[in-house]
Amino acid sequence: MSEHKLILADLDGDRSWRLADYAQRRGYEALKKIVAEKIAPDDIIATLKTANLRGRGGAGFPTGLKWSFMPKAYTGPKYVVCNSDEGEPGTFKDRDILRYNPHAVIEGMIIAGYTMGCVAGYNYIHGEIFEVYERFEAALDEARAAGLLGRNILGSDFSFELFAHHGYGAYVCGEETGLLESLEGKKGQPRFKPPFPASFGLYGKPTTINNTETFASVPFILRMGGETFLNLGKPNNGGTKIFSVSGHVNRPGNYEVQLGTPFAELLEMAGGMRGGRRLKAVIPGGSSAPVLSGELMMELTMDYDAIAKAGSMLGSGAVIVMDETTCMVKALERLSYFYFEESCGQCTPCREGTGWLYRMMRRLEHGEGRAEDLDLLDNVAENIMGRTICALGDAAAMPVRGFLKHYRDEFAYHIEHKRCLVPVELQREGSRIYVRQD
Amino acid sequence: MLSPQSLLLIDREVAKYPADQKQSAVMAALRIAQAEKRWLAPETIEFVAKYLGMPTMAAYEVASFYNMYDLQPVGAHKITVCTNLPCALSGGSEAAEYLKTKLGIDFNETTPDGRFTLKEGECMGACGDAPVLLHNNHKMCCRMTREEIDGLIEELSK
Amino acid sequence: MLEIEIDGQKVEVAPGSTVMQAAQRIGKHIPHFCYHKKLSIAANCRMCLVEVEKMPKAVPACATPVAADMKVHTGSEKAVKAQRAVMEFLLINHPLDCPICDQGGECQLQDIAVGYGGGESRYREEKRVVFNKKLGPLINTDMTRCIHCSRCVRFGQEIAGVMELGIAHRGEHAEVMAFVDRSVDSELSGNAIDLCPVGALTSKPFRFGARTWELVRRPSVSPHDSLGANLQVQVKHDRVMRVLPLENEAINECWLSDKDRFSYEGLYAADRLTRPQIKHDGEWHEVDWQTALDYVVRTLGDIRKEYGADAIGALLSPHSTLEELHLAQKLVRGLRSENIDSRLRQNDFSADGRRTGTPWLGLPLAALSTLDAALVVGSFLRKDHPLMAQRLRQAQRAGAKICRVNAVADDWLIPLSAEVIAAPDRLAASLAAVLAALAEQTGQAVAASCQAAVAGITVDEAARGVAAALLNGERRAVLLGNLAVQHPNASSLQVLAAEIARLAGASFGFLGEAANTVGAALAGAQPSKGGRNAAAMLREPRKAYVLLGVEPEFDCADGVAARAALMQAASVIHLGSFVGSAAEYADVLLPIAPFTETSGSFVNAEGRLQSFSAVVPPLGDARPGWKLLRVLGNLLGLPGFEQESSEAVRAEALGEGDLATCLDNGLDGVQARLDAPAQGLQRIAEVPIHFADPLARRAPALQKTQDAAVPQARIHPETLTGLGVADGEVVRLRGSGEVKLVARVDVGVPVGCVRVAAAHPASLALGPMSAELSVERA
Numbered sequence A: 001m002s003e004h005k006l007i008l009a010d011l012d013g014d015r016s017w018r019l020a021d022y023a024q025r026r027g028y029e030a031l032k033k034i035v036a037e038k039i040a041p042d043d044i045i046a047t048l049k050t051a052n053l054r055g056r057g058g059a060g061f062p063t064g065l066k067w068s069f070m071p072k073a074y075t076g077p078k079y080v081v082c083n084s085d086e087g088e089p090g091t092f093k094d095r096d097i098l099r100y101n102p103h104a105v106i107e108g109m110i111i112a113g114y115t116m117g118c119v120a121g122y123n124y125i126h127g128e129i130f131e132v133y134e135r136f137e138a139a140l141d142e143a144r145a146a147g148l149l150g151r152n153i154l155g156s157d158f159s160f161e162l163f164a165h166h167g168y169g170a171y172v173c174g175e176e177t178g179l180l181e182s183l184e185g186k187k188g189q190p191r192f193k194p195p196f197p198a199s200f201g202l203y204g205k206p207t208t209i210n211n212t213e214t215f216a217s218v219p220f221i222l223r224m225g226g227e228t229f230l231n232l233g234k235p236n237n238g239g240t241k242i243f244s245v246s247g248h249v250n251r252p253g254n255y256e257v258q259l260g261t262p263f264a265e266l267l268e269m270a271g272g273m274r275g276g277r278r279l280k281a282v283i284p285g286g287s288s289a290p291v292l293s294g295e296l297m298m299e300l301t302m303d304y305d306a307i308a309k310a311g312s313m314l315g316s317g318a319v320i321v322m323d324e325t326t327c328m329v330k331a332l333e334r335l336s337y338f339y340f341e342e343s344c345g346q347c348t349p350c351r352e353g354t355g356w357l358y359r360m361m362r363r364l365e366h367g368e369g370r371a372e373d374l375d376l377l378d379n380v381a382e383n384i385m386g387r388t389i390c391a392l393g394d395a396a397a398m399p400v401r402g403f404l405k406h407y408r409d410e411f412a413y414h415i416e417h418k419r420c421l422v423p424v425e426l427q428r429e430g431s432r433i434y435v436r437q438d
Numbered sequence B: 001m002l003s004p005q006s007l008l009l010i011d012r013e014v015a016k017y018p019a020d021q022k023q024s025a026v027m028a029a030l031r032i033a034q035a036e037k038r039w040l041a042p043e044t045i046e047f048v049a050k051y052l053g054m055p056t057m058a059a060y061e062v063a064s065f066y067n068m069y070d071l072q073p074v075g076a077h078k079i080t081v082c083t084n085l086p087c088a089l090s091g092g093s094e095a096a097e098y099l100k101t102k103l104g105i106d107f108n109e110t111t112p113d114g115r116f117t118l119k120e121g122e123c124m125g126a127c128g129d130a131p132v133l134l135h136n137n138h139k140m141c142c143r144m145t146r147e148e149i150d151g152l153i154e155e156l157s158k
Numbered sequence C: 001m002l003e004i005e006i007d008g009q010k011v012e013v014a015p016g017s018t019v020m021q022a023a024q025r026i027g028k029h030i031p032h033f034c035y036h037k038k039l040s041i042a043a044n045c046r047m048c049l050v051e052v053e054k055m056p057k058a059v060p061a062c063a064t065p066v067a068a069d070m071k072v073h074t075g076s077e078k079a080v081k082a083q084r085a086v087m088e089f090l091l092i093n094h095p096l097d098c099p100i101c102d103q104g105g106e107c108q109l110q111d112i113a114v115g116y117g118g119g120e121s122r123y124r125e126e127k128r129v130v131f132n133k134k135l136g137p138l139i140n141t142d143m144t145r146c147i148h149c150s151r152c153v154r155f156g157q158e159i160a161g162v163m164e165l166g167i168a169h170r171g172e173h174a175e176v177m178a179f180v181d182r183s184v185d186s187e188l189s190g191n192a193i194d195l196c197p198v199g200a201l202t203s204k205p206f207r208f209g210a211r212t213w214e215l216v217r218r219p220s221v222s223p224h225d226s227l228g229a230n231l232q233v234q235v236k237h238d239r240v241m242r243v244l245p246l247e248n249e250a251i252n253e254c255w256l257s258d259k260d261r262f263s264y265e266g267l268y269a270a271d272r273l274t275r276p277q278i279k280h281d282g283e284w285h286e287v288d289w290q291t292a293l294d295y296v297v298r299t300l301g302d303i304r305k306e307y308g309a310d311a312i313g314a315l316l317s318p319h320s321t322l323e324e325l326h327l328a329q330k331l332v333r334g335l336r337s338e339n340i341d342s343r344l345r346q347n348d349f350s351a352d353g354r355r356t357g358t359p360w361l362g363l364p365l366a367a368l369s370t371l372d373a374a375l376v377v378g379s380f381l382r383k384d385h386p387l388m389a390q391r392l393r394q395a396q397r398a399g400a401k402i403c404r405v406n407a408v409a410d411d412w413l414i415p416l417s418a419e420v421i422a423a424p425d426r427l428a429a430s431l432a433a434v435l436a437a438l439a440e441q442t443g444q445a446v447a448a449s450c451q452a453a454v455a456g457i458t459v460d461e462a463a464r465g466v467a468a469a470l471l472n473g474e475r476r477a478v479l480l481g482n483l484a485v486q487h488p489n490a491s492s493l494q495v496l497a498a499e500i501a502r503l504a505g506a507s508f509g510f511l512g513e514a515a516n517t518v519g520a521a522l523a524g525a526q527p528s529k530g531g532r533n534a535a536a537m538l539r540e541p542r543k544a545y546v547l548l549g550v551e552p553e554f555d556c557a558d559g560v561a562a563r564a565a566l567m568q569a570a571s572v573i574h575l576g577s578f579v580g581s582a583a584e585y586a587d588v589l590l591p592i593a594p595f596t597e598t599s600g601s602f603v604n605a606e607g608r609l610q611s612f613s614a615v616v617p618p619l620g621d622a623r624p625g626w627k628l629l630r631v632l633g634n635l636l637g638l639p640g641f642e643q644e645s646s647e648a649v650r651a652e653a654l655g656e657g658d659l660a661t662c663l664d665n666g667l668d669g670v671q672a673r674l675d676a677p678a679q680g681l682q683r684i685a686e687v688p689i690h691f692a693d694p695l696a697r698r699a700p701a702l703q704k705t706q707d708a709a710v711p712q713a714r715i716h717p718e719t720l721t722g723l724g725v726a727d728g729e730v731v732r733l734r735g736s737g738e739v740k741l742v743a744r745v746d747v748g749v750p751v752g753c754v755r756v757a758a759a760h761p762a763s764l765a766l767g768p769m770s771a772e773l774s775v776e777r778a
């Protein structure tokens, strides 16, 4: 198997982000058809359900179902929001979608606005990719000028506005309600749910939030039909998915493949292991997903169900590949630091627990671990899980538990010998500045 | 307090949101203010808050919550290096070490000539392009080998 | 209604309620920190996690809505495991310094932690340390103890209406703070101390005053504003150590204004009067009660003999108890003088003799929170009535339209739907315009009493806006504030406002100047026919004055005139708790017990009689005012001073009937008229919140707040420019006397006006509160 590109297809031209270029790739065809034929919103939702499109932001929630939750009878303003806050370590697909194919996202969002009767949409873009934000704004201007946005879109009685909003450095704003708070000009502190955004979202109004890739998939699904999209993947895991492959591979990058593609093939697409080293471990769905061993991964296919069955998550599709030069203690220490830094701080288990985990990890990494630390680490992580307002608490706890589960020996070695199992020189060798050769 | 150009930019952001939701523009307004003033002094934050008709403390909460706002003075060039795990596996940490040695400063420090400030960053959503650095928040520099870093620093030192 | 089950017990609750509320209904306590019934739900502490059958995770009781047939377990293994985990997290960074913490003994964290045992901490990393914040003279901080429940922040945003505190930074670095070390200046700030479940925010004046278990708690009633907040006074060794709210949903809810809370410090002011004193040859001498009373009897007798009873005047504080006021007026009337008044700051008495009852709020206090529309006329609402403003704020948050016709556009921290801001001489005309607009909008005719005022008035957009706002919903009220009551044309303002209320189908009433304004009226602390009112007694100076709890230079409409009248008097008999400047003009000082040292009653703005007992014995030789007055009545040989108890005095004061039947805001045969245009700069004078009565004036911590700052002359920029004065310059202001103050630009002050606070030492010399002033560069 090789890549199967939809969203990332034919983007090699030097201006793939321009409206004209997108139009040549059959861009806005789906929207035009919907508007011209006044396709019933319920039909659009039915197509998404048939396609079995699952949210690409991490949780994998069925998109058609989510759209059907928006209250139809509600007469006030409703909103659609795109989550381009991509901050989950290892994930970098939304950046490329926005960089090279922004109009696919715009078209998807307009269709969403049409389907759910929304007055406006916002695309919340990760602060660190500010250049992408600017490019997206330019794309919006183009769409507006072409009558694809604003009042009476394409001469219909459908009106919809779309704006870009940027983050400014807070991972937690990727969580959908943290994102909404941030959009409202506040700290991005997630809200307790219920109420869910579909009833109390942006400015307290019904709101649907999807990931960038989810929206970008919508025009393709509507063009090819739900059945065709579904068949690209496998039952319950429709379509193609972009995997961001990073770490110890020869060609880190985004690879759009059919869901259900074996990991081994994905690894091959990414150029195989760097320096021919042994595959040690893979985090298959972004840093929050439990780590799996290399051997196990080589047996798995890349889809929601298979990865979940193996005890991890497909998440956002960020595949972090680690070879034998990796010290798992150090790797976990860095991730623990990330969650500690990024906890929004409102709920007790996450605010206090992430600090506790990180401090223990730092101590361990510095050779000051104690025998009882491993059980304590696991227990503290367990005590965070399921007890927080948002899933960042879980995201902080799962890596700890996953690393301990699969690499407990390496941690024990660290405590006993006050140093890494993997020789430091080897580690240094493995994490040298590496730039893929295209 | 802010230049007319900045105010114009802020007004453009305000226009994106419903009329009674000016506060939504605070992140953009603080970004614009910071771009003009280089960092967000308390007076600047207060000005932005007043401009948007929101409590000053609420604006301060925002300014202190998001990493890319600088509440302390920074050098003319703020360089933020991602050292998160995916980047670290491909040299993110080494690039950071190289920068520290080259500039003679640690993270969160500024060179004595006030030109460079170095920051440790979290995932920038560009792990495939590691090592990545962010220059003054808005320009991402990808695949930063030692030579690329040398070139960048030389360019910025001019 | 829904039925759910909590720990096997069935409970019926309204849909939309939470598990926490359901539990509270059956008296089941679920541990919590961030939850507070008056605040929005944050669900951030996670202490209240409980098990709900069929839900995979433990859920926070405070935020989880009930659903039919839900089965909740608050003490199951799953619930307790979750609660224990949260408790452990809360304590890892906590200093565990209970022995030296002021919250010790009343700390929710301590209480709950003890319940979970836990023993030795598993946390062996370094603890977080947070620097303390300077929040001003009232609140002390120890931020390492903060558990980030965000109650104090939500309190500011939602109840006080101003976000002075926030939580800056994030994650473990998150810290409660004010913007760059600003002080917290809200007049309700002290409530954050009560709300803080740990010892992070504590009372600065109380600091280390006592351990809570040493304190005896006694109920009382606040003697300050017209709300009558219920107090829990905490006492150690016969001394008041601290004041906390006594929860009363109908009155103060669970809140107190800072004045209610911190004024107790004034009880022990250096000039507290504890021994009777007589001035002899210009020297003060402490004497025993017998000597002092003999002196008073003799003096009053002499003056009456020589100049007639009409030469005696009585100025009585509306902060006095009903019992004191009743006996004081009875005594003076017994001497055959009708010169009795407690309406010390009023200027217009033209409605005297035409009232159909005792003026009051016109609706229950609690109803303020559920109004759909309110028009507030002539008021410094936020500072004069902090907790009524709070209720209106809640009404607004629930959708009410609040509007005002006022002389200044000060910030009430309530989003207003409409307003007319007009100089004092234009207030009546502004009300007339609103009235005309209402007549226009409702198609009703204006009553005869207002027709002259309305004739020829131009109805502008602002007036129409106010009228339209007032017509919102069903529950409406028109409320007259202190500025209106103290206005030189007060009776016209009242007639017009009442007519506005009638056309709008709104209740009409007075916010009330003092703790016992209504009680004073009921007690007859006003002149009847032939008597002199407060202003007349000073305009036509008397030979002798009886002062009850009054500091005339602060408490009267014209402090300068008051002082002059007293200085010329042959005798001034001062009954009070403090000496103050009575030392200069009085010849006898009779120490009476403040509210904490006597039994008594206040009738608040809504006409609610609230009686209280002494919480501590009188200091020194001070005596309850009612007892002293009774003895004095006897010594003067007056009949009817045989009461055995304050209850007996109260019964006599209120008579047989129902108090409520006396409450009525009607005026019979008063015509509204518009004011003649002012010639010069008009003074607009508020009474600063912490200067409104002798006790507050002496509370050191309150006197350090921003609210007690030296007044400035606040002037509209146009007017200021016209005067050739720059913002921040010192100006000389001339009323009947002159003072120098800093001039400040204030766009909220109408053109042609100067806003200068009264009752402050720095502005006392200016004289009348309502007058024309001249202003020039100093």
Ligand SMILES: Cc1cc2nc3c(=O)[nH]c(=O)nc-3n(C[C@H](O)[C@H](O)[C@H](O)COP(=O)(O)O)c2cc1C
Residues within 6 Å of the ligand: A054, A055, A056, A057, A058, A059, A060, A061, A063, A083, A084, A085, A086, A087, A088, A171, A172, A173, A174, A175, A176, A177, A209, A210, A211, A212, A214, A215, A390, A391, A392, A395
């Ligand atoms: C801590 C945290 C971070 C998240 N970050 C992202 C993100 O960067 N991008 C994203 O699309 N979803 C993110 N999510 C998931 C969103 O909350 C949400 O489920 C998603 O945007 C829904 O879109 P989808 O249904 O299209 O996947 C995050 C969730 C959590 C708990």
Ligand code: SF4
Residues within 6 Å of the ligand: A172, A189, A190, A342, A343, A344, A345, A346, A347, A348, A350, A351, A388, A389, A390, A391, A392, A393, A394
């Ligand atoms: S789990 Fe962490 S990030 Fe999420 S709301 Fe709680 S404190 Fe904030």
Ligand code: FES
Residues within 6 Å of the ligand: C031, C032, C033, C034, C035, C042, C043, C044, C045, C046, C047, C048, C049, C060, C061, C062, C063
């Ligand atoms: S009381 Fe429920 S989470 Fe705090």
